[in-house]
Amino acid sequence: MTDAPIYDKVALIGLGLIASSMFWATRRAGLAGHVTGYARSAETRETARRIGLCHEVTESAAEAVKDADLVVLAVPVGAMGAVAEEIGPHLKPGATVTDVGSVKRRVIDDVAPHLPEGVHFVPGHPLAGTEHSGPESGFSTLFENRWCLLVPVEGTDPEATARLRRYWEGMGAQVEEMEPDHHDLVLAVTSHTPHLIAYTMVGVADDLRRVTDSEVIKYSAAGFRDFTRIAASDPTMWRDVFLTNKDATLEILGRFTEELFALQRAIRTGDGDELHAYFTRTRAIRRGIIEAGQDTDKPDFGRARIEK
């Protein structure tokens, strides 16, 4: 427990993996006096009530944000603008609105026009997740020792940003600020393109399965299994990521394709030195991540449902 809650009232819009993890982390550390939640589907709201997710689950987004000091948009990136439009007129003056979307420029462009003057907008992105989604997938330790990037827009009150930083730190995250376009390029490299590659590899294996009579799946080795975990991620979320971070993803995919062709040529021509030098360079990157303490490869990371 912290000494005092950071916000009296927090509203979570969208009750999936990220919002539910935020609720359990908030409750565990005593970071908010009261947490309301809203999700578009009646089934999700019902599940949330059944498992005690949020102090109160409301029947509309407007009701959830009433009197809230912090409003968190935790819906797919493509739905952020519509949700902002819906809640805009109901926000308390002086409230902070944030989001957890995986893409930042588009969210800023879609959300900012709907927020009334006097409301602070501090976009954010926790770099933590799993392949699971929905209200039952969250757990309180998801953000521990993970980065959360805050992307304040021009003119944002620094106090609103500082308070949100304390909130994320209370949930265990390490916080840094970043400029939106830079965020989108970095994430295209570290998250978005790798997901696309995993989706593609699993798709290729599935096509092959039809000619190898299920053996590809049956004998899948550890490397491929890791791909299948990533490729099991929510289709709506990832469709929106690629549609809204189009330029950066296409730029990185272009570079990826060039490197792939170079390796393809090295294999065809039997250029073992080229392959060895390439793999030596990439191995050093992995070691660098571990030495920097950024390795989250605990045996069960992202698979287990840890303590609520």
Ligand SMILES: NC(=O)c1ccc[n+]([C@@H]2O[C@H](COP(=O)([O-])OP(=O)(O)OC[C@H]3O[C@@H](n4cnc5c(N)ncnc54)[C@H](O)[C@@H]3O)[C@@H](O)[C@H]2O)c1
């Ligand atoms: N899953 C991850 O690994 C991860 C990590 C960091 C950030 N994010 C971002 O967080 C956001 C939420 O992702 P998640 O993994 O929690 O998704 P999720 O699929 O688990 O949950 C999304 C929730 O939003 C609700 N929703 C969808 N459209 C809505 C609308 N128009 N109005 C109200 N509710 C609506 C859904 O019913 C669901 O409850 C996304 O923007 C995603 O890019 C995800």
Ligand SMILES: O=C(O)C(=O)C[C@]1(C(=O)O)C=C[C@@H](O)C=C1
């Ligand atoms: O661990 C996973 O399952 C994730 O894919 C999490 C992950 C990532 O790429 O690291 C996915 C999307 C986000 O926006 C942030 C985190």
